[in-house]
Amino acid sequence: MEHPKDLIYFDNAATSWPKPEHVYSFMMEFYRATGVNPGRSGFDLAIEAGSLLDRLRLRLTRFFGGDxxxxxxxCFGYNATDALNLIIGGLLERxxxxxxxxxxxxxxxxxINHLVRDGGVEATFIPFDGAGFVDPDDIAKAIRPTTKLVVVNxxxxxxxxxxxxxxxxxxCRERGVTFVIDTTQTAGIVPIDMKEMNVDALAFTGHKALMGTTGIGGLCVRKHLHLRQTRAGGTxxxxxxxxxxxxxxxxMEFGTPNMLGVASLWAGQDWLDEQGVENIHAREMALAKKLVEGLRRIEGVRFYCCDSxxxxxxxxxINIDGLDAGDVGVLLDVDHNIATRTGLHCAPLVHTQLGTVDIHGGVRFSIGAFNTAEQVDVAIDAVEAISRWGAERRRRGAA
Structure with missing residues (x-):
């Protein structure tokens, strides 16, 4: 089944799509030939499957600048959410x-909220500034003698x-506090070096810019950091x-690994090596600039933390004056075949600080590696048409 070729997909922050052709072909070839349980048996196919798993560990460790x-x-798991639960739960105590x-x-x-409510942990949430950035000095000021962890998106x-x-x-390194980052949106787009960044552990997911499948992700833990076990099972x-x-x-691994996901991450690394992370990001940002500049010219379009x-x-x-974000998303989809993400984006504190909770969030555009300038032009025209329709509807309502 082929994907709809006329769909304009601007929801890559949720899941990158489509994937590079090499990812699809390698996954199928590997799983057809070697789709057995790694490390559980001594026959050749099991050893071969385990070899890919171990080689990917080293490859991703290098990719993240780990030890x-x-x-x-x-360590591999379902996704970044799974990894963050292991890290946060494995570090914090009453x-x-x-x-x-x-x-x-x-x-x-x-x-964190569960640990605050049920586990005797205290938490401080640092706001971002008007441009959308957290001031490191605010982190420093919030550190207490009991501060065990700083975790940042x-x-x-x-x-x-x-x-x-x-x-x-x-x-964090100067103050002796463990520092963890969530690389869900950056891994595969922005170079990451754990040692240079003084990161003690990170969580990653495979299904976004790492170009893997859903259901694969994990954590990379520096060798000096101790994580408490919070699960148990088969190894x-x-x-x-x-x-x-x-x-x-x-x-930090439990049960049978997702070998189809492992294969997808291996092939995704091949593609990232070939393309260059910095080159991919530069292309995406050129399209983002074109889209932002085009949308800024449209009356009634409001941006958030996007002046630069x-x-x-x-x-x-964005939001469009007078229109519900969900309605804009439906119009983009139904009338213009453009996929975006509307609502609160599983990040309610962002919307609380921006004041967009009561208007049901916003319309998120997230450009990926396979979007084109032509698609950006279509999106600009679509938003302009929706904005005109909304303005006309308001005029009729006021008449």
């Missing part, structure tokens, strides 16, 4: 204090701003041992 001498600390931001996704907000899935994680990491090794293994990667595209992803949010 290459301990690639087993690159009496600890955690600092995070109003830019976070619910994958950070909710685990590297790139916002709502307004697209890239946070100054290197500066925040330096502050395929040391089955007689009555407790979950303490050694990495099994310490410096330190920005190709993701931004």
């Amino acid at each position: 290459e001498d301990t690639p087993e600390r690159l 009496g600890d204090h955690v600092i995070t931001t109003n830019l976070e996704h619910n994958s950070v907000i909710r685990p 590297h790139g916002s899935n709502v307004i697209g701003t890239i946070q100054p994680v290197k500066e925040i990491g330096r502050i 395929g090794v040391e089955s007689i041992y009555p407790y979950h293994l303490e050694e990495y990667p099994w310490r 595209l410096e330190n920005h992803l190709s993701t931004f949010m």
Whole structure:
């Protein structure tokens, strides 16, 4: 089944689509030939499957600037939400204090809120400024003697701003506080170096700019950081041992791995190596600039934290005066065959601070590697038509 070729897809912050052709072909070839359980048996196919898994650990450790001498600390799971639950739950205990931001996704907000409500943890949420950035000094001022963790969204899935994680990491390192970043929106778009950024652990997902499938993601943990186990189950090794293994990667992996997802990430790394992360980002930002400039000329279009595209992803949010965000999304879809994301984007604190909760959030455009300038032109014309329709409807209502 082929995807609809006339669909204009601007929802890449949710899931990149389509994927590079190499990802599709490699996944199918690998899974047809080697779709067995890795590390559970000694026959050749199981060894071959396990080899890809282990080689991907090292490849992604290098990609994230982790500790290459301990690639087993690159652990796989379902997605970044799964990884963040393991990290946050594996670090915080009763009496600890955690600092995070109003830019976070619910994958950070909710685990922390549960620990505050049920686990005796205290939390501080740092607001962002009018341009959409968190001031590292605000993080520094919020650190207490009991602060155990600072966790920050590297790139916002709502307004697209890239946070100054290197500066925040330096502050955390100087103060002896663990620093974790959520790379859901940045991995595969912005170069990441855990050592240079003073990052102790990160969470990633495979189905966005890493060009993998849904259902694969994980965490990369520096060798000095201790994470407490919060789950237990099968590992395929040391089955007689009555407790979950303490050694990495099994310490943070549970049950049979998603080998189709692993294959997709391997092929995604091939494609990223070929294209160059910086080149992909530059192309996306050129299209974002064209789209933003075109939409700015339309009467009634309102932007949020988008006065500058410096330190920005190709993701931004708008509203059209007098129209509900959900209605705009439907009109873009039904009348113009353009896919966007409307609502609160699983990031309610962003919308609370922006004042967009009562108007049901906003309309998010997120450009990906396979969008084109022609598609941007269509989107500009579509928003202009919707804005004119909305203005005419308001005039008739006032008459």
